[in-house]
Amino acid sequence: MTAKTADVWLPFPAEEIEGLPDSFRYRRWDGEDEFPADPGDCVFYVAPYMKSPEVTVRPLAAMPGLRVVQTLTAGIDHVLGGLGDLRPGVRLCNAAGVHTASTAELALTLALASLRGIPGMVRGQDREEWHAGFYEALADKSFLIVGYGSIGSAVEDRLVPFESGPVARVARTARTTARGPVHALAELPRLLPQADVVVLTTPLTDETRGLADAGFLRRMKDGALLVNVARGPVVDTAALLAEVESGRLRAALDVTDPEPLPAGHPLWHAPNVLITPHVGGSSSAFEPRAKRLLARQLTRFAAGEPVEHTVLVTE
Template identity: 70%
Template sequence: MADITRNHRPTVWLPIPAEDVGGLPEDLEYRFWDGAEEFPGDPADAAFYVVPYMKGAEVAGRPLPRMSGVRVVQTLSAGVDHVTPFLPGLPAGVRLCNARGVHEASTAELAVALTLAALRGIPRFVRGQDAEEWHDGFYPALADKQVLIVGYGSIGAAIENRLTPFECHVTRVARLARRSPHGPVHALGDLPGLLPQADVVILSTPLTPGTRHLADARFLAGMKDGALLVNVARGPVVDTGALLAELEAGRLQAALDVTDPEPLPQGHPLWHAPGLLLSPHVGGSTSAFLPRAKRLLRDQLNRFAAGQDLANVVTTT
């Protein structure tokens, strides 16, 4: 609960100017910080810290060791892996919240776009246009394909919603088995039996110790010949070396919005791996981001000021 008195207003660090967000409670003090070298005030005074978006772990974590009074850490990303290493140094009771509801639409759009582009040969057509080459013929369709979504949270569900009109068959996997409005969700332990059936495997799982290198050599070997791996999760969910081996052998295709390492350095073999389509981690950074991020911040900060439960709490220290 926010400790709001006439003499002291809790301080909020925002990566978007408060006046641009609009609709924020007046009984909070706002400081703008988007990762600049200089802090906008003493980090120890911050009660609510909104992490700068897409600035990396070094920037996200820079003020945290000095935030002795922080009560909420709010990311503007769906994943929180860039913040979790700093949690042990925070006071007890700090709530870490993610941006559930902000990125589902954009990330799901890109997952479907990458899938369609890779299957239908769009990279080949673009290169053919540059070289004035006409690459006609038959290409795989998404229709009737077996699609396996690994990481069936809000983004995974949004991906399925957008796949439905394409007349493909979707199988869902999450950490634990459960039922969803669309049907059963399998547990991760079921993957060995599910992977050989999938034509397309879409990764949308958060990066945790349990999902790091989830798509390792054994996982990839379990995929059928010619299958497509799409990663809109985090780069380290895939073992890069194991994927390169499969791509260079010509057995699998891949479409990656995220890589390990990231950003991908010049000269890295992924740049020219056969059967690979790359996008530069743009799943969430679209025109849909800012209005939804502002809406989330308005809601969270009004809840905080009123002493209400916050949304999207991932963990509490």
């Protein structure tokens, strides 16, 4: 590769990222209609953050020399539709670790706010109403974390000082950790009835799409809380609506299906549902961590070393 004849597309200005190698021409593109340069010269494409899949994959078909696609999210579902346009051998890397702390923090916030009745208190404040009474705490509550990767593990880390009850862990495959066993997805029917709070942190895959369906929700104990900081389609929205409208379950959702949730959708006003607008990773922690990741990845790429966090290679 001849120095500075290959392009890297970034959603940030290159001068704002410390430690970038000087081997490339850096082009800023954050999903605008106009491309910043000829896509054919791009060898390393950093997908814009929180843009639609249509925007994200739009330049890929015109990038015959591309070698790496880097997302700024842990999930990769928004770029999968464009991978068929790429030549074999292109590496798709995610942003493992960038959103871990922020998303785990929000999962705990959603659980705590829902259990302590904060949404009702905020509405009561608007109406000058005093909502005294007893509310539930995180302390002694049993948790089931579905998707025990870096985010799921970080959720458990943050439960410790709150003195939660037992924590069960589920991932695609069973394994053992220092904290205890991680169960396979097949164990969910046995584990769901034991949990006061079920936290979804799993990536969206063919296996997890619609995972929290009517049967899953039916197995949750009466009064349990479902927290979703994964992806909206992991949950069957119609099935969830039936459960929360009956009053049997509660939900705290950072992601929904559809998303954005349109005006007039019944989830907006369903009882015992707290909704945040997909902000798990959109915090002050995101940008500095994302920039450090890009500097590391591009330094490795410029040196001919394997990039990190590769989740698949095109065939």
